[in-house]
Amino acid sequence: MTIVDAQTAPFSSLPKRRDPVLIGLWISLVIVAIIWLAPIVFITFTAMKSNPEVLNSAAFAPPEKIVWENFTKAWVKGNFNETFVNSTVITFIKVPLGLLISAMAAYALAQIQMGWNKFLLIFVLFGAMIPFQVMLAPLFTLVNSLSLIDTYPGVILPYLAFGVPYQVFILHGFFKAIPKELTEAALIDGASHVTIFRRIFLPVSLPVLAALLILDFVATWNEFAMALVLLQDKHMWTLPLGLMSFQGQFSDNYGQLNAAIVMTVLPATIVYLIFQRYFVSGLTSGAVKG
Amino acid sequence: MFKLNLFQSARSQALILLIPAFGVYTLFAIWPLIDVVILSFQEWNGISADRKWVGWENYNYIFNNDPVFWVSLKNTVIWTILSIVFPPLVGLLLAIGLNQKLFGRASLRAIYYLPVIIAPIAVATMWRWMYDPFFGLFTQILTDMGLGFLARDWLGDRNIALYSMFVAYVWQHVGFSMVLFLAGLQGVQSTLIDAARIDGASRFEIFRYVTLPALSPTITIVLVLSTISSLRAFDIVYGMTGGGPAQSTQMLAMWAFTQSMQIFDFGRGSAVSVVLLVITLAIVIPYMRWSQAREEAVK
Numbered sequence: 001m002t003i004v005d006a007q008t009a010p011f012s013s014l015p016k017r018r019d020p021v022l023i024g025l026w027i028s029l030v031i032v033a034i035i036w037l038a039p040i041v042f043i044t045f046t047a048m049k050s051n052p053e054v055l056n057s058a059a060f061a062p063p064e065k066i067v068w069e070n071f072t073k074a075w076v077k078g079n080f081n082e083t084f085v086n087s088t089v090i091t092f093i094k095v096p097l098g099l100l101i102s103a104m105a106a107y108a109l110a111q112i113q114m115g116w117n118k119f120l121l122i123f124v125l126f127g128a129m130i131p132f133q134v135m136l137a138p139l140f141t142l143v144n145s146l147s148l149i150d151t152y153p154g155v156i157l158p159y160l161a162f163g164v165p166y167q168v169f170i171l172h173g174f175f176k177a178i179p180k181e182l183t184e185a186a187l188i189d190g191a192s193h194v195t196i197f198r199r200i201f202l203p204v205s206l207p208v209l210a211a212l213l214i215l216d217f218v219a220t221w222n223e224f225a226m227a228l229v230l231l232q233d234k235h236m237w238t239l240p241l242g243l244m245s246f247q248g249q250f251s252d253n254y255g256q257l258n259a260a261i262v263m264t265v266l267p268a269t270i271v272y273l274i275f276q277r278y279f280v281s282g283l284t285s286g287a288v289k290g
Numbered sequence: 291m292f293k294l295n296l297f298q299s300a301r302s303q304a305l306i307l308l309i310p311a312f313g314v315y316t317l318f319a320i321w322p323l324i325d326v327v328i329l330s331f332q333e334w335n336g337i338s339a340d341r342k343w344v345g346w347e348n349y350n351y352i353f354n355n356d357p358v359f360w361v362s363l364k365n366t367v368i369w370t371i372l373s374i375v376f377p378p379l380v381g382l383l384l385a386i387g388l389n390q391k392l393f394g395r396a397s398l399r400a401i402y403y404l405p406v407i408i409a410p411i412a413v414a415t416m417w418r419w420m421y422d423p424f425f426g427l428f429t430q431i432l433t434d435m436g437l438g439f440l441a442r443d444w445l446g447d448r449n450i451a452l453y454s455m456f457v458a459y460v461w462q463h464v465g466f467s468m469v470l471f472l473a474g475l476q477g478v479q480s481t482l483i484d485a486a487r488i489d490g491a492s493r494f495e496i497f498r499y500v501t502l503p504a505l506s507p508t509i510t511i512v513l514v515l516s517t518i519s520s521l522r523a524f525d526i527v528y529g530m531t532g533g534g535p536a537q538s539t540q541m542l543a544m545w546a547f548t549q550s551m552q553i554f555d556f557g558r559g560s561a562v563s564v565v566l567l568v569i570t571l572a573i574v575i576p577y578m579r580w581s582q583a584r585e586e587a588v589k
Contacts (some may be wrong), residue, residue: 058434139322225524
């Protein structure tokens, strides 16, 4: 009896009696989850329907016949060939490079006493709180004066700058917790700080680095405002810029518009679904401790 | 002698480790921050060689002659108030629910968090289509329920556009608050809860007198982060309405961008930015002091 109960009851930890409050809670959470998923289901279904079917079928009716052309046509019209490559190049250079320089700085701040470590930490932390949206115009001015508008470095350098604060903050907290005696022992053995960083600190912080890597991948992939200002030439556009322009031009072709949305969102979603665990740890290790 | 050498080399090694991050941060994050303040006292179209000093003229203009500035300030305030009430509240409720040992709670958590990782500009595009006054999701559902007369031009009606946009924002941001609250709830000691239960406290009493006080640092963090992210709202405005109709969804970040990058008045745009910056600092600086003090207390 209890075995059957434990398998069928929604609350495996409470095999003996079902708590009505918990059952009510579970049902309401499931209903809210369905509402939360509804927009995604709607978009995905629309992406697979032909235009007449979009206009005539019910919102949540699955497509009668999947129209794959929506995706191929949207890919061509939306110039996804170029935007996809640009997003990939920018993300794959920015994310590892940013993490490396942040980790180096965090190590120095946490393990090498220089007298002004605390000041530097507050200085860099400050940047995590400032909205870069207020600086779009001066950022354009700066990048323009370096003749880097419409280039990869022109957008990667500002991305690096705005990624540093949060990552240094998190990694500093982590490196600080590693006892100084370990570093001192290695120094006496003749190792340099660079070696200690590379051979000891990087390997032990792999889980944190993985979490930050995933978070930063999604943030970089999704970034829109800076790219809008710094990438004016449409051959240099990233996926979010391409999607925005697609919406402006082909908003009456519902199937293709939704196909474009799905294709833009899919890479980040896949990364999220695979590495879910890391998202939570990456986010919470910074904001909420203990 | 050996000691001195070691010290010097430690210092130079520290510099090598620090310079890449601090160099790029200072040049591309801190300098624009200073430059926006400088620009706000200048007149400049973004192209010409000379940037002319005009004193407080830009501020004078936005405060006294620019009605859109006041509309966008008002909208930003409404938006911020809504953002510190609804997403954290819903996030807290979900977190409390998901903190129980429920069937499938990992999947439920993943579903609530999913919108957070979708690009804000894609969320804007999605919701713009869902708000389509003829074929969009909301109009269709209402029509199917025989409530077609309730359907509106959700983003075209200046009285409701801001709130329509906010619904999309809630959908995207609830998961973020939820995850932070879940982490905070893990920190509430279960022994305290068990003790309260043995003493005969009701569920509500346990929540009110045990969980909530233990959660108060998390609540502060979530509220501050929600405020900051609401002040940043830009992508969603740009993607959904562009500030329209009739500036009814215009907000400070968007208006600063429009002035500088579309009207090419860098001075006035920067003055709007500085106002937004001052509001942000008024929240961030006390918060950083608080978290600093909290960290010292933990030590």
